[in-house]
Amino acid sequence: MAQVIPLDSLLTGKAAAPVPASAPKAGCSAGTCGSAAGAASLPPDVWAKVKDHPCYSEEAHHYFARMHVAVAPACNIQCNYCNRKFDCANESRPGVVSERLTPEEGARKVLAVAASVPQLSVLGIAGPGDACYDWARTRATFALVARRLPDIRLCLSTNGLALPELVDEIVDMNIDHVTVTINMVDPEVGERIYPWIYHGHRRWTGRDASRLLHERQMEGLERLTARGVLVKVNSVMIPGINDAHLEEVNRQVTARGAFLHNIMPLISDPAHGTAFGLAGQRGPTARELSALQDRLEGGAKLMRHCRQCRADAVGLLGEDRGQEFTLDRLGDPVQEPVLDDGSARAEYRAWVAAERADRAAAAAEAVTALADTPALLVAVATKGGGRVNQHFGHAREFQIFEARGGRIAFAGLRRLDDTYCKGGQGDEDGLEGLLAALDGIALVLCARIGDCPRQRLAAAGIEVSDAHAYDYIETAIAAALGGRAGATAVTA
Template sequence: MSAPVISVESLTDTRLSDQSLASANSGGCASTSCGSSRRPDDLDPAVWDKIKDHPCFSEEAHHYFARMHVAVAPACNVQCNYCNRKYDCANESRPGVVSEKLTPDQAVRKVIAVANEVPQLSVLGIAGPGDACYDWEKTKATFERVVREIPDVKLCVSTNGLALPDHVAELAGMNVDHVTITINMVDPEVGTKIYPWIFYNRRRYVGIEAARILHERQMLGLEMLSARGILTKINSVMIPGVNDQHLIEVNKWVKQRGAFLHNVMPLISDPAHGTYYGLTGQRGPNAIEMKALQDRLQGGAKLMRHCRQCRADAVGLLGEDRGQEFTLDQIPGELTYDASKREAYRALVAEDRRDHLAARSEAIGMVKTASSGKSLLVAVATKGGGRVNEHFGHAKEFQVYEASPMGISFVGHRKVEQYCLGGWGENATLEGVIAALEGIDIVLCAKIGNCPKDQLADAGIRATDAYGYDYIETAIGAIYAAESGVPALAAIA
């Protein structure tokens, strides 16, 4: 899903759908309240202004705008059984890992370099690799310097919440509008299975006492942020057999305390990472288990389903990471911020969003009026502009949508290994792709060969390139209507 560096000339001469955007759709965080490019009627204008260009807080915006994390906060005050910050693979997306730790001054240089070359950039976050609120002086110094150089970038903090209450007033004073808190439990008994120890008030705590303190501090921090109007996203790691069922209770608690979004993420527990869970064989959930839990959470705190579990030094659109293009050795010593590319990009995005919104509304109307009572899970190969525009063999992930009598909604993504390299497809890789698409009814892509199409069919998955370069919702609406016997744009191949 890589998006190339865009010149101002290409911004004005080339459609967004072909070159400049990551995959788009128009659902929201499980509702319309944070998903469309037009402010929903039930959302306060001030809140809408905060989220409309934020790739993490708005599912629709994440296809148009990029985030950047700077790794300036290495110290941490909580040990999690799923975390080992010492392991780093540059090709892997996993929280808490970085290739370079930065000083605040180095971070500012890097932010300017990225802002000059990645016009999609709208948000700067500090997510470690330790804890941004525990390593507070570095976090604060970085934000203060960045704001002087690039005042229109949004600021975000990600934290485990233990030290958060101590810094809420300062966060508000720096106009930090968005904070993410990782909350995996509201029952300290469950917490003892996730957190071996915490460090609080210059003392190390273990067991039930550690989990109780962490829980109380997380709830206090969340309440304080809500009282100040700072939007909060709650990250929860789904750990089968540990907290998977308990996350239903977590969702209730955080909704009651004003959380804006709840993001349930799958545990990553590869033994190679050296984490406690990885070394002890604790498995992560599969895609079907993840969707089942998210479906059970419908009606609670609004869900974020487009998370990519970003690195603490991630750069670019969600689903891609261009951090290796901006290592310190590639950044000049002296830089001046040039806002022209970002301004031109935003103007082009505004136009495309209007077109996409109209197409989305038409497609959803088609689905809702169809007589079919069934649901379809559709996997889409896409690389930009909310369109079906990626070759099946080139896809590194598939965006998953559900079409039902309720409309069309984004439900998640499935990461895969690229099947086609150098013009040739690997059978073993294709088997892995098919396995990752378990439960999918239809695959949409810009192009697909007969061999993978036939093997997908043998696995009970239909695939078509008949809707190549259409808006995703337009293609899904046409397919759903055709299967319901309603005249549509085309029939599935």
């Protein structure tokens, strides 16, 4: 009988019960829009590009790791939400890095990660400045890596100002994923976000700066999509400034062929020293972000699983192993890490393919029991692999799924400021924040939970279950909800 081995067992070497291929399975039934799109809903050439990219495929992010190398420090615009000088090793925020690297140092780091992390599938350059403005360093790093690791996909992020003239080079270097941050299409809105830009050997300010930035972003987007490059547009949601305007941004980037649109919440903390943080500009609530994403359905495909990664992030989305691969840990700089021939990555990808097939084969079986279920939100504690495999008290985030009459759809993330469990003990203050993050959730699924938090969640009207530990997420949701009677519909 064919067996699929759980991800935790494969990666950690710990014994775990194998899952028979004939056991009840879950399909990846998160719909066919946005980053949840799968092989059945995408052209074969597009699916080949996204199936192993954790940012472009919600399914892939359960299995595959990305890494960013901080080789591009120079930037040509100033954003009111950005301050690249602040760094905390535990902070996840775009532009933040612990060390800036030369292209040679960046390539060494990639080789070291590739030798140690078989899940690695994507190398991205996202700063800490702008990958296109600092193009010489970006290009040199990609060239060094591509010669040694041709199976790793190349990806870059940019504000778009220096993008249009580089499209031919990007295509020639087989960089088939580009993220462009576009926060406005109206210069009147843009001048409240960007104090200045630098282009054509001069600094531009005010509305002229925003108008030029907008024109360059649209030109770059059009040129990339015309050449078959998959473009993800990132937009920072800033309440009172561009939150309503982002619907028009979505309309215009959709018309220009953007593959994904990722609406990210403004991170606004005075401690970060940004203009918005110091001015008291708030970020959106989880409900405000979800409501905007819901309004944008039907436009460009949406990404809902973004973690707003550091510019030196390493690992699966939602984790950061970057501190394991700092230069001082890589050994003598004149020696390259010993690298295998890629067989470990190939073996891992073959395992993922079998795991995906196992999940997808029983999609209908997993949701049949939910045919009459009203809309319910389910929070899942997971460490990856598409399974319910994390202790409730160890979760730094919950993945949210909506079960609605025969369909299970990924609906977004709820992040926590910290874990509830500290040194084996629960933190009561942390539990209050956790309950706030679970507002509107009907059911929580986790691998394990203590009696105290279980009781507190029950008192708040939230059911919690660890009876389906290590099952596929969809299987666990179907099984848990299948036994519920008279469930009350909730909204995100």
